[in-house]
Amino acid sequence: MRKLFQTMALLLVVITANFAVAQDYVMTISSGTMNVGGSGDLSITLDNNGGNVQGWSYGACNDTAMLTCTGAADGSTTATVxxxxxxxxxxxxxxxEGFTCGVVICFVGCATLAPGTGYELNVASYSCTAxxxxxxxxxxxxxxxxxxxxVVVDGASVPPEQNSGTVMCQILVTSDWVRGDANGDSTVNIGDGIWIISELFLGGAASSCAVAxxxxxxGNVDAAxxxxxxxxxxxxxxxxxAPFPGCGQVSGQTPEDCEGSGC
Known part of the structure; x- marks a missing residue:
């Protein structure tokens, strides 16, 4: 019975030690929102709550039905580690479908990554397709x-805790407008010229369709x-x-260019 208790105690120590190691190193992929047809970046970070890290490797996978990985670069930590x-x-x-990286900080042990949080390992770029x-x-x-x-600690490879990122791919919705219709009343006349002067020089109300x-x-909004x-x-x-005299849009237009118009 005594040997059984000793064995169980040893097993508990081993399990607890392994659990602590697994929780000591946490890799996280950030989340973000991108426009369909557009692109954006995600950061990969490491929280080191254990020992000095000598290196690391990982892969980051994405679903090509919605995202394409277009590049990856050193994060701020990796660049100076x-x-x-x-x-x-x-x-x-x-x-x-993703990217991989492998890092050895110093072949002769001259540097390691000390315990700390928020270490930026890489920044990856993606394009949204759906x-x-x-x-x-x-x-x-x-x-x-x-x-x-x-992650590599004391020459041993330790699988870290891993947190995935989420990307929301959204369709960019932009509004039609008429060039010169600054006051949004669906016509271009003397009132629009007065509106522009009032907004620029007299503290008047701002147009809800700035680009108009x-x-x-x-490319500028001024007295001219x-x-x-x-x-x-x-x-x-x-x-x-254009767009004039009817409603329309211009190439490269963003939702912020025109939040509301007379169209």
Missing amino acids: KNGDPPDFNQISVFD EGSTSVSFCDSLGSPAVATV RDANDD DAVHIFSYRFLNGPMPS
């Missing part, structure tokens, strides 16, 4: 041979836009460029 310099070995491989929500997760299936997700104020299409409207309406000057 060897006493202010990059690590001795640092290999990144990028695939459509609407919806998808995950980016650590994986051991990328590369040939496949790269395992581990650029009546002369020079009001003059352009007056000239068009009263001096036979040139009409505003």
Whole structure:
């Protein structure tokens, strides 16, 4: 019976020790929102609550039905981890379905990553190809041979706790508008010129469709836009460029350009 208790106690110590090691190192992929047809970045970080880390490796996988990995670069920690310099070995491989990295900080043990939190290992770039929500997760299936997700402490490979990231791919919704219709009443007349002057110089109300104020299409909003409207309406000057006289949009338009119009 005594030997049984001793065996159980030893087993409990081993299990507890292994649990502590697993919780000592936590890798996390950040989350984000991207536009369909657009791109964005995610950060991969490490919390080290254990011993000095000599290196690490991991893969990060994404679903190519919604995301494509377009690149990966050193994070702020990796870039200076060897006493202010990059690590001795640092290999990144990028695939459509994710990326892998492998780092050895110093071949001769001259530097390690001390305990700390929020260490930025890498920043990965993705393009969104379809609407919806998808995950980016650590994986051991990328590369040939496949790269395992581990940190190295005292020469031993330790699988860290792993937290996936979530990416929301959203369709970019933009509004139609008419160039010069600064006050949003669906017509371009003297009132729009007065609105622009009031907003710019008299503390008047702001237009809900900022891009519509650029009546002369020079990329700026200033007194010249009001003059352009007056000239068009009263001096036979040139009409505003498209979208005009009907509603429309311009290339590269964002939702912030026009939050509400008369269209």
